[in-house]
Amino acid sequence: MATGDAVLSMTSVPIAQPGSEMQQGTATTRIVNDFSIQVATVNGSGSQSANSILLKSLFGMGIPVSGKNLFPSNIAGLPTWYTIRASKDGYVARKKDIDILVALNAETAKEDILSLHPGAAAIYEASLDLKQYREDVSCYPVPFDKLTAAVCPESKLRKLVRNMVYVGVVAKLLEMDVTEVERAVRNQFAKKQKAADLNWSAVNAGYEYAGETLTKHDPYCLERMNATAGKIIIDGNDAAAVGCMFAGVTVVTWYPITPSSSVVENLIDLMKRYRVEPDGKATFAIVQAEDELAAVGMVLGAGWAGARSMTATSGPGISLMAEFAGLGYFAEIPGVIFDVQRTGPSTGMPTRTSQADILSIAFISHGDTKHVMLLPGSVKECYEFAGAAFDLTERLQTPVFVLSDLDLGMNNWMSEPFDYPEKPLDRGKVLTAEDLTRLGGFARYKDVDGDAIPYRTLPGTDHPLAAYFTRGSGHNDKALYTEKPNEYQEIMERLASKFETARTLVPAPVVVQTGKSEVGLIGFGSSDFAIVECRDQLKNEYGLETDYLRLRAYPFSPAVHEYIASHERVYVIEQNRDAQMLSLLKLDSPAAEITKLHSVLHFNGLPVDARSVTEAVVVQEGL
Amino acid sequence: MATTTVTNAPAPKTNRLGLQVLDYRGGKTTLCAGCGHNSISERIIDAMYEMGVQPERLMKLSGIGCSSKSPAYFMGRSFSFNSVHGRMPSVATGALLSNHTMMALGVSGDGDTASIGMGQFVHLLRRNLPMIYIIEDNGVYGLTKGQFSATADVGSKLKTGVINDLPPIDTCSLAIQLGATFVGRSFSGDKKQLLAMLKAAIAHKGTVMLDVISPCVTFNDHEGSTKSYKYMQEHEEAIAEVGFVPSFEDIAVDYDPGTTYNVTMHDGSHLRLRKLHEGYNPTDRVTAVTQLMQSHATGEVLTGVFYVNTEKPTFIDQLNLVDAPLGTLPQERTRPAKAVLDEIMSKHR
Ligand SMILES: Cc1ncc(C[n+]2csc(CCOP(=O)(O)OP(=O)(O)O)c2C)c(N)n1
Ligand code: SF4
Ligand SMILES: [Mg+2]
Helix, strand or coil: CCHHHHHHHHCCCCCCCCCCCCCCCCHHHCEECEEEEEEEEECCCCCHHHHHHHHHHHHHCCCCEEEEEECCCCCCCCEEEEEEEEECCCCCCECCCCCEEEECCHHHHHHHHHCCCCCCEEEEEHHHCHHHHCCCCEEEEECHHHHHHHHCCCHHHHHHHHHHHHHHHHHHHCCCCHHHHHHHHHHHCCCCHHHHHHHHHHHHHHHHHHHHHCCCCCCEECCCCCCCCCCEEEEHHHHHHHHHHHCCCCEEEECCCCCCHHHHHHHHHHHHHHCECCCCCECCEEEECCCHHHHHHHHHHHHHCCCCEEEEECHHHHHHCHHHHHHHHHHCCCEEEEEEEECCCCCCCCCCECCCCHHHHHCCCCCCCCCEEECCCCHHHHHHHHHHHHHHHHHHCCEEEEEEEHHHHHCEEEECCCCCCCCCCCCCCECCHHHHHHHCCCCCCCCCCCCCCCCECCCCCCCCCCCCEECCCCECCCCCECCCHHHHHHHHHHHHHHHHHHHHHCCCCEEECCCCCCEEEEEEHHHHHHHHHHHHHHHHHHCCCCEEEEECEECCCHHHHHHHHCCCEEEEEECCCCCHHHHHHHHHCCHHHHCCEEEEECCCCCCCEHHHHHHHHHHHHCC | CCCCCCCCCCCCCCCCCCCCHHHHECCCCCCCCCCHHHHHHHHHHHHHHHHCCCHHHEEEEECCCHHHHHHHHECCCCEEEECCCCCHHHHHHHHHHHCCCCEEEEEEEHHHHHCCCHHHHHHHHHHCCCEEEEEEECCEECCCCCEECCCCCCCCECCCCCECCCCCCCHHHHHHHHCCCEEEEEECCCHHHHHHHHHHHHHCCCEEEEEEECCCCCCCCCCCCCCCHHHHHHHEEECEEEEEECCCCCCCCCCCCCCEEEEECCCCCEEEEEECCCCCCCCCHHHHHHHHHHHHHHCCEEEEEEEECCCCCCHHHHHCECCCCHHHCCHHHHCCCHHHHHHHHHHCC
16 A cells, blocks of 8 residues: 555655645645545534534535444443545445544544554544654644634533534645535535534634644545536435335334434434325324334234335344234235344444344244345435335235345435336235125135235225135135144245245346356345445455345345356355355255355444455455 | 015114124134123124124224134124234234224233233323223133233132232223223123123224123133132122213113213213212223222222213324325325425435
């Protein structure tokens, strides 16, 4: 990397005169639009707006950007980090190295600066005196409190406004386009002119201070590009909420849990705005349930009675939903369940990301059950798969799970704007009173069409033959009570066939195949961002061409097996300890394919980064 | 038609919809002969028939237990969902959210409600969800062969000789405190009272919680049980006499306002509650709970309508839903226009 050299040459840069434009490094040492910034603060200090303004400013400058919030399970007081990555090449995964640190948390400051690589830069509260720890890092002490007090007479507001000062300092040091910064500030406080003015003056204070007092001697800077035109920035949970609204969801139930709460919180805002009719009446019901058991019970009750119903939760909630999930499978009831995955149980790491609910959801509940899972790999797919999930759940008459994760769900991502759905809603096989008259009745659990999907009626259908009795395992194809072995087995076999139908209906994998490579990668969900970058690293740094298949659903499409069969070695990349997706693939694959499968795992609670994947593949490939 | 042969058989009795009792029957019961739950099913059939409820307009919901099986044995033309143990309230809530134009009847047991289902039960009450919730209360878990439930009285004895020493949960007191708007207790063997209460329940808008003592002849009908037929015959004490005048029966029935509460129900029918107990006041929650607590001390089993409130908005009212069922709203009403998506996208630029 060029950073080491850069630092050496930068030491000779003359000190800028107060009031003059800051001196810059020479062109050969500049690292443009390709670095990461980490802001270390204290939870509850209100740095969210400042970080969002930084992100939006870069986006406004046309530079591909991503932002990640690494926060503790705490309301106030514990350390939190926000990372912004600018990447001219469009890489948006987490970057393993931090290039620019903004250290505002006294408690972690020493550790934060010690973690930097030589040649990195650090902006910090002057009183922390971090220079003593790192001679090899470009240090920029800033008296944040003093600068804040000067622009913000009201002491109550200072904690918040202080964050804007670092926006100004960063803007100056990185040569940001100030018009974009101002635009971002004004947008952020669009409805509050006074707040906008106050915050903007704080940005300016930081900007001016940096201009007058600091001498730039790091290589990092920003230049306008044109790579974000027409794009949007949104997080996965918000995207999913938009998707649900356009999917025509009518019944939403939930029990708050990080990192899924904002799916429903966003949905509440959207529905109140766009789904209330002129007479003030709602075309939806959103209920905060007493727990996840009740949330999913309501989803199934509503799905049974004909609604497009959903809930959003995370791992602990999924565990509580186990019994009902099985009932939904056996009784063949639609319902959409979003799982925004996080790490393990109870207190500790609930605000960290993972992809570790794969196996538990695939078979959740008791008895012979298996479930359809959709695996969005971008915010756009969070939006699109919400629609797909409702169509599939009503078509297949079985609960459908959408597995996102904290990284995808709660962080901001660039995206192409979402497309308005072209296809009408698929409400599945529902018989009306007229149908019943024409058919002379129906058998609720009979496979009439050969796709193993039966017909259903909805409560309220005005026909004496419309009603049927819904129960768990003991029913025959007419929905009559039975404990006969052959009748039970028949139903179970049809349910298995229905899962085969699902295989053909769920989103197919996305395959990038050159036909030249022996090595295939398989990934899914939020790992995609790192895998895309990892493939470039493998190719450019190690000369290893790879193919790539991104799974988008379970059950697996036949294309998945064709892909495995056509490679010598296949690396399954996932964010959990026990290779859950690999295990699921093994269950689904013939022996000849199983021996080709290898594993790359990432499970420390941080989003997976490209470098880690590249290194793991390189070791296993013996490169 | 011209070819019709004339018979002399009297026309079968029908209700105001022209339906016969037959149209309200269900499958053959598989519960034990003499089980109280069967009598309750019979009374439900009578009440629905007499009230002229269109069977297709009813959803039957239940949890798990002998009691929860019983919806299979009445109203075969109604939609039914036998769900999981203790979680019927959530299923009922979802079903009503999807179609609030339907009537909902939940059947549960004392185990299904007062133990595993307590969490959902109390929240159902709190929401005043418009439905009838019946606990078929036998003091034991019938389906798992006779263990004590949480409504068993202190001192009540199992066949095995085990004596219950934990206090019972009074589901009626609980329901009154938590927000149900029609609360009563009856006895499966008290045909007249149960029928009148069920008919009034059908006319009510809001959560109706009826705890119906329903002896389990197989596991809890012996000497020493406080939920046996014999115990009930000896200890049942009606707090008021329950009379019901449906809105469509245009008969003026005299009553004495000095001794009788006349409650005008949502549909215009009248619930007449003739005071049998000193201080009875079905419109006052505190009085109702006090009287229930006093009766526990004396060992009497108080029955009748304890509390009724026809004013309180239901959960559905509070959600301010469109008139048509949400579940079947057409796409035009549930998928906003493209302009809305464009507006949302522009906010994220
Ligand atoms: C989750 C779960 N735990 C346990 C059971 C076993 N079980 C079935 S019915 C029942 C008790 C039913 O008692 P009650 O509700 O009083 O109904 P009854 O049979 O007395 O009418 C139990 C514990 C079950 N079905 N599900
Ligand atoms: S076991 Fe008891 S509750 Fe169950 S059917 Fe028999 S008598 Fe009724
Ligand atoms: Mg019982």
